[in-house]
Amino acid sequence: MKVEYNMEKEKRNLKKKTEKILKKYPNVDDLEYVLEKILTLVDSKPFNILTKNLVNYILKFNEVHPEEDIDIELLWEEFPMLKDAFVLDMVKDTSRSIFSRRSDTITYTQFGNFLSFNIGILSIKEEDPLYSRERIYNLSNKVMVLLDEFDKDIYLNTVDVNFFRSLDAVKWNKDAKKLFKKMVWVLLDIPSLIIATLFSDIISDIFATYRTTLTVLVTCSTVKNNRNIMEYEDVICAFKTFFKLIDADINDLI
Numbered sequence: 001m002k003v004e005y006n007m008e009k010e011k012r013n014l015k016k017k018t019e020k021i022l023k024k025y026p027n028v029d030d031l032e033y034v035l036e037k038i039l040t041l042v043d044s045k046p047f048n049i050l051t052k053n054l055v056n057y058i059l060k061f062n063e064v065h066p067e068e069d070i071d072i073e074l075l076w077e078e079f080p081m082l083k084d085a086f087v088l089d090m091v092k093d094t095s096r097s098i099f100s101r102r103s104d105t106i107t108y109t110q111f112g113n114f115l116s117f118n119i120g121i122l123s124i125k126e127e128d129p130l131y132s133r134e135r136i137y138n139l140s141n142k143v144m145v146l147l148d149e150f151d152k153d154i155y156l157n158t159v160d161v162n163f164f165r166s167l168d169a170v171k172w173n174k175d176a177k178k179l180f181k182k183m184v185w186v187l188l189d190i191p192s193l194i195i196a197t198l199f200s201d202i203i204s205d206i207f208a209t210y211r212t213t214l215t216v217l218v219t220c221s222t223v224k225n226n227r228n229i230m231e232y233e234d235v236i237c238a239f240k241t242f243f244k245l246i247d248a249d250i251n252d253l254i
Contacts, residue, residue, distance in 0.1 A: 057123040084161040110212035117213040125250040148241040151252035
């Protein structure tokens with residue numbers, strides 16, 4: 001069922017939510033910038049296109065690369081990251097489980113959602129989407145290592161099994177987790193306005209993908225900074241990386 005939103009009113013409501021967060025966390029560096037950036041997503045053309053089409057992009061990727069045609073050993077040989085990631089928790093997540101699981105660590109399913117997000121990012125940037133596994137997995141590797149510096153000409157390590165073990169070992173600073181949850185809920189209000197359909201399966205998929213992608217980015221920031229506790233700065237870095245991917249030029253991604 002379609003919903004007609006008063007967008008100006010909804011924008012004001014979002015603004016109030018961000019102001020409330022900023023008031024509670026006044027000393028977090030760059031928080032004001034990130035909250036303002038969240039608000040711009042309402043009118044962001046690439047974010048609107050991504051949100052409306054992400055599920056279709058993923059379905060198309062699966063059509064181009066049908067599961068029954070995949071030789072898993074060859075795939076792992078070409079893209080070892082996919083095999084190495086199996087050290088992550090293999091618990092099957094639901095779209096709601098990210099904030100209710102007892103463990104802080106990311107799961108293989110959440111890593112898969114991160115890959116799906118990058119399928120969408122490349123699809124909106126390519127004039128004629130290629131659904132290239134090489135491009136998707138290379139971008140994912142680059143973002144996990146470099147985060148918001150993915151567009152810079154920096155020496156790039158390849159993620160390996162030790163990297164994923166490090167991701168599996170991180171834990172939340174409780175206050176940083178509370179901030180992260182508040183920011184994510186504000187961001188997820190925006191896809192609801194864009195899709196504007198009640199009880200939509202698409203909304204559930206979008207929520208799961210955006211939410212878990214941000215979680216993966218937080219953990220990657222923690223590992224990049226040689227820590228095992230996810231702090232405020234990792235939350236900020238995750239959101240900056242998320243925004244930068246949405247706004248990036250195709251040449252920055254490949």
